[in-house]
Amino acid sequence: MLYREVGEFKTSYQSDQQTFPITSDRLVVLSLIFIAFFVIPFFITEYMASAIVLPFLIFGIAALGLNILTGYCGQVSLGSGGFMAVGAYSCYKIMTSFPDLNIFFCVILSGLVTGVVGLAFGLPSLRIKGFYLAVSTLAAQFFLVWAFTKFPWFFNFSASGQITANERLMFDIPVSGANVAAPVAYLICLIFFVSLAFIARNLTRGSLGRKWMAIRDMDIAAEIIGVNPLTAKLSAFCISSIYIGISGALLFCLYFGAVEAGDAFGIDKSFLILFMIIIGGLGSIFGSIAGAAFLVAMPVILKNIMVDFLAWPVDLASHFEFLIIGALIVFILIVEPHGFAMLWRIIKEKLRLWPFPH
Amino acid sequence: MSKQKAPSERQNSYVTADGRTIGPAVMEMKNITLRFGGVIAIQGISFDIHEGEIRAIIGPNGAGKSSMLNVINGFYHPQEGKIIYKGEVRRPLKPFEIAHQGIARTFQNIALFKGMTTLDNIMTGRLTHMNTGMLSQALWWGKAQREETENRAFAERIIDFLEIQSIRKVPVGRLPYGLQKRVELGRALAAEPSLLLLDEPMAGMNVEEKEDMSRFILDVNEEFGTTIALIEHDMSVVMDLADRVVVMDYGKKIGDGTPDEVRKNQAVIDAYLGVSHD
Numbered sequence: 001m002l003y004r005e006v007g008e009f010k011t012s013y014q015s016d017q018q019t020f021p022i023t024s025d026r027l028v029v030l031s032l033i034f035i036a037f038f039v040i041p042f043f044i045t046e047y048m049a050s051a052i053v054l055p056f057l058i059f060g061i062a063a064l065g066l067n068i069l070t071g072y073c074g075q076v077s078l079g080s081g082g083f084m085a086v087g088a089y090s091c092y093k094i095m096t097s098f099p100d101l102n103i104f105f106c107v108i109l110s111g112l113v114t115g116v117v118g119l120a121f122g123l124p125s126l127r128i129k130g131f132y133l134a135v136s137t138l139a140a141q142f143f144l145v146w147a148f149t150k151f152p153w154f155f156n157f158s159a160s161g162q163i164t165a166n167e168r169l170m171f172d173i174p175v176s177g178a179n180v181a182a183p184v185a186y187l188i189c190l191i192f193f194v195s196l197a198f199i200a201r202n203l204t205r206g207s208l209g210r211k212w213m214a215i216r217d218m219d220i221a222a223e224i225i226g227v228n229p230l231t232a233k234l235s236a237f238c239i240s241s242i243y244i245g246i247s248g249a250l251l252f253c254l255y256f257g258a259v260e261a262g263d264a265f266g267i268d269k270s271f272l273i274l275f276m277i278i279i280g281g282l283g284s285i286f287g288s289i290a291g292a293a294f295l296v297a298m299p300v301i302l303k304n305i306m307v308d309f310l311a312w313p314v315d316l317a318s319h320f321e322f323l324i325i326g327a328l329i330v331f332i333l334i335v336e337p338h339g340f341a342m343l344w345r346i347i348k349e350k351l352r353l354w355p356f357p358h
Numbered sequence: 359m360s361k362q363k364a365p366s367e368r369q370n371s372y373v374t375a376d377g378r379t380i381g382p383a384v385m386e387m388k389n390i391t392l393r394f395g396g397v398i399a400i401q402g403i404s405f406d407i408h409e410g411e412i413r414a415i416i417g418p419n420g421a422g423k424s425s426m427l428n429v430i431n432g433f434y435h436p437q438e439g440k441i442i443y444k445g446e447v448r449r450p451l452k453p454f455e456i457a458h459q460g461i462a463r464t465f466q467n468i469a470l471f472k473g474m475t476t477l478d479n480i481m482t483g484r485l486t487h488m489n490t491g492m493l494s495q496a497l498w499w500g501k502a503q504r505e506e507t508e509n510r511a512f513a514e515r516i517i518d519f520l521e522i523q524s525i526r527k528v529p530v531g532r533l534p535y536g537l538q539k540r541v542e543l544g545r546a547l548a549a550e551p552s553l554l555l556l557d558e559p560m561a562g563m564n565v566e567e568k569e570d571m572s573r574f575i576l577d578v579n580e581e582f583g584t585t586i587a588l589i590e591h592d593m594s595v596v597m598d599l600a601d602r603v604v605v606m607d608y609g610k611k612i613g614d615g616t617p618d619e620v621r622k623n624q625a626v627i628d629a630y631l632g633v634s635h636d
Contacts, residue, residue: 013506013507013510013511014507017506017510199497202495202496202498202502206490207505207506208495210474213482214471216473217470217471217472217474221471222482223452223457225462225482226457226458226549283473
């Protein structure tokens with residue numbers, strides 16, 4: 001066996017606290033990152049990027065963010081679409097106000113702006129919990145999208161009501177707008193994705209993550225051992241919004257190029273991201289990524305099978321796509337309510353004893 | 359050690375039957391009255407908890423014992439009376455602020471973080487000792503890593519002490535009841551409390567588990583020198599463990615003293631056995 005979990009004896013707490021304590025895991029992940037950075041950019045096609053890879057990376061970031069809030073801190077949010085809109089519109093305002101600013105700074109700044117907005121909409125969480133909080137974040141969703149279509153200042157009084165990403169150059173290569181080459185857009189998204197996943201993992205394994213999980217599992221006990229519920233919940237709201245804002249900004253300036261809040265950031269996006277983390281596994285970084293991959297790739301795969309392979313009409317295929325994905329979600333949740341992350345853990349535990357389980 | 363103490367403090371100290379010297383009062387409750395609307399849960403109760411002692415609070419159901427613990431760690435704020443903690447009158451604080459002052463507790467019905475492992479649960483007990491900034495944590499660099507390792511070392515001491523090494527990485531939801539109770543004690547101990555409150559640490563346990571838990575409570579008191587206030591219904595346990603006992607009934611204090619004194623107290627006997635009203 002090449003992959004083995006046995007024979008590793010940790011001699012320091014530091015080595016026991018690693019993200020991937022098993023050497024084989026570490027090697028696999030490092031080589032995947034290496035391939036993602038140095039191999040895929042040479043092969044990526046326009047179709048691959050726009051159909052699967054970019055949406056996966058961008059929604060993966062949003063799923064990481066929502067998982068911090070909902071999976072780790074236990075605060076259900078249905079406002080992700082609205083916060084993505086905040087990211088996109090603040091990115092647009094920053095890009096038009098500072099024409100020379102590097103695209104990375106634009107995206108990070110719009111993430112921070114979203115963080116502040118998320119902080120404000122997180123305030124009700126100090127008083128209300130569960131479904132009631134979900135409803136109040138739903139209000140955030142509708143209010144934000146309404147504000148972005150209602151007040152022309154947000155889209156610089158353009159006649160169409162859309163915001164359009166103007167072209168930015170970095171080393172003479174377009175890095176934003178409609179003409180970005182697939183490998184460039186891919187690399188920018190990948191850099192954000194990998195570093196944000198790294199940060200999410202670090203935050204959730206340290207003392208801040210434990211505060212969040214303590215609030216999630218039993219808020220009264222958390223308070224008794226010294227967790228300030230105010231700072232714990234608000235920090236989760238803020239960080240999660242930064243993530244979602246960054247993904248909204250990337251979606252706007254690298255994927256769509258031009259968006260309108262009502263179309264691109266509707267309630268369906270909030271649910272999509274929520275489905276990703278529920279299917280992937282609440283409270284798991286791997287789960288957010290797996291859930292995003294599943295919900296982005298599945299429709300494309302199904303469509304390829306039905307339209308190209310079975311030669312069904314496109315409209316029939318698209319209806320069937322909804323049916324099949326809905327059925328799959330229900331099936332997965334019945335089989336394993338804790339999502340892919342739990343499934344993966346169980347498979348690993350079974351395989352550890354395989355083929356002699358007794 | 360009492361020889362160096364100021365005269366006023368020395369008056370407070372005493373020596374127990376088994377020869378341990380108990381320090382001055384760590385916490386004094388003065389005339390605490392707690393009302394919920396018209397219901398009086400606690401009525402003018404005063405007692406003190408001394409440094410290093412095991413103090414039991416007993417009484418029939420509904421006597422107000424748990425309310426008393428909730429007053430001590432800030433869930434309820436009494437309408438009257440004052441709480442003197444480490445020589446200072448305590449203003450009304452939130453529970454998490456009181457945790458930072460060094461009061462830890464366990465609950466009657468287990469209040470562990472079910473989704474987290476034993477180790478993580480005990481590490482949450484260390485939260486009051488961890489204060490790295492968010493940035494350092496995000497990058498897992500410098501102070502964050504150092505602090506994590508230091509506190510892990512302390513958590514491991516607790517794990518060794520409670521003999522739960524084998525379940526270190528098991529999510530606590532999967533553990534049997536007795537072990538969960540032990541992990542909860544571990545989480546409270548991890549905070550290195552100066553006052554540890556135990557709300558029925560032996561509820562629902564069998565004899566063997568009770569013996570284990572009693573042993574741990576005595577060892578905690580002895581090895582870490584932790585002051586302990588506990589509520590318990592099992593009288594034989596209370597009388598064996600406690601240095602001094604407060605007896606409550608219907609929100610009033612009906613007895614206070616060493617187990618022997620309390621056992622002979624007529625009011626206590628009446629409260630527990632009932633009085634004939636003919």
